[in-house]
Amino acid sequence: MGYIYKVAVPQGRWPTARALDAAIERSAGVRILVRSDRADNAFGTAPDESLAVLVDDCPHILDSRDYVFDADEDLFELRDIMRDAGMDIAQLEGAHVFSTTAYRDERDWRVAGALMKALVREFGGYGMDFQTNTAGTLDWADGLDEMLAADRNAYLALEADIESRQQENVSEHELRRRAFDRLSELFGNRGVVPGRRHTDI
Structure with missing residues (x-):
């Protein structure tokens, strides 16, 4: 189980690996690992849905993928999920989508934040x-660090609840409701839909 994030980039502005790496804030301590002879190719994740990066000069693998959105092959009903959440589905038209999932490791959240801010601000x-x-553009990116920190805290709390579920005999639905309640408290009910998880989009 992980928390999923996406960025839809206009196809004509999808960056090369070199351009995206250059756009990442150096203070994030994140660099994209790419062969020099491929640095000017379009940025892309590996076929096994992973991305190799350096975090503070140490290798790390991020669970991620990229794809060109095709309305006829929207297997995970991304448009419907976005519509239910009040997001702008027009942003998917002809978009190249970057999708990543963050888990317990703090580096997942750092890398996800660095990449998403670069894709939003520069592309x-x-x-x-x-x-x-x-969802959003520049204002959304400006608040991303705070949002990811809150998301990670909620994720870790949910994991802790799951680990203790056998002792408490609490259903998974109830645990997810608690996590959404916590996010609602942190973000003032900004569109949080209790009971719904998007782990397969």
């Missing part, structure tokens, strides 16, 4: 957080 991306059901 016209539309960012989406399916935990708080918030």
